[in-house]
Amino acid sequence: MGPAAPGSPSGEGTTDRTASGRATIEEVAAAAGVSRSTVSRVVNGSTAVSPHALAAVQDAIARLGYAPNRAARSLALRQTHAIALVVPEDTRRFFGDPYFGAVVAGISDRVARSDYILNLLIASDDPGGRMTGFVRNGGVDGAIILSHHNSDAFVDRIVEAVPVVFGGRRTNGRDDDWLVDVDNVTGSRQAVDHLLATGHRRIATVTGPLSMAGAVDRLTGFRERLAEDGLEPFAEIAGDYSEASGVRAAQELLDRAAEPGGGLPDAVFAASDLMARGVLRTLRGAGVRIPEDVAIVGFDDSPVALSTDPPLTTIRQPMHAQGEALAGVLIDRLTGSAPPHRTTLGTELVVRGSA
DSSP: OOOOOTTSTTSTTGGGOOTTOOOOHHHHHHHHTSOHHHHHHHHTTOSOSOHHHHHHHHHHHHHHTOOOOHHHHHHHHTOOOEEEEEEOSOHHHHHHOHHHHHHHHHHHHHHHTTTOEEEEEEOSOOTTOHHHHHIIIIIOSEEEEESOOTTOTHHHHHHTTSOEEEESOOTTOOTTOOEEEEOHHHHHHHHHHHHHHTTOOSEEEEEOOTTSHHHHHHHHHHHHHHHHTTOOOSEEEEOOSSHHHHHHHHHHHHHHHHSTTOOOOSEEEESSHHHHHHHHHHHHHTTOOTTTTOEEEEEEOOGGGGSSSSOOEEEEOOHHHHHHHHHHHHHHHHTTOOOOSEEEEOOEEEOOTTO
């Protein structure tokens, strides 16, 4: 009897062999005793795999010498194995705010453990539709959208085209959105708790841009916690998370204090560390003592918090962990898992010299 023909029962394993003789994903699945989708999840770095299945697949991959044929798989499944990180902000804010660096580092670390590559797309708007067209025309398999505003209409066109995970909820979002957020309401309540516990009653806030749900939530928590003690905000001044808006807010407080019968608050909660730094430096420049005259609390616990004199008391949000979770949820979606629609991370008060 001659040698078994390819595909015959005695041609062991040849049915699914590639033309180059490499093992296929089907052979790995058979050797590991799992489904093809489980092997795909392991290859793509998904966490939605049991330890037993993970060990079995890794052993089968090692024994068979399996290596994913990315080009063939992409052509067959119309996949690029690329993920877009879409940031609807201008480049000055993106590169000037440490928040983005920390979140992107988390996203990159998680993507590096998968079979995907990361594309960064920065645009404050998309008037020509170039970025949206790139995503909609098959440039990526999915997208993470970070720092979105309710005026970013092009975001909906991306959601229609590919799986999307949002960094923070949308003010005009839908119940079936996938998102990873921090508990902004609780974070701002923690800030006010600390200020009230240290004897402050005339508390002002500098808000983030209220076109963003996270900024609305931080203002909500601020108002709610004051109301529980029967207090009204001393002032609510609009900011945009930038240091420059913190400077403007502090100058507004100084101008109000100079009016007949005016005075300064005894504390300020700024909805970002950059704004808090702008407030602190401006007030100190005007001769106001921090924290003796005015206590200041920020939000983020970015490196900015250690750059001030005195260092900032602030609310720590887990920015790197948020980035990892954003990438993890999207990769799970792309590899056939069913991650939760909502992932909410906690915040923590960090007490330093400013309050």
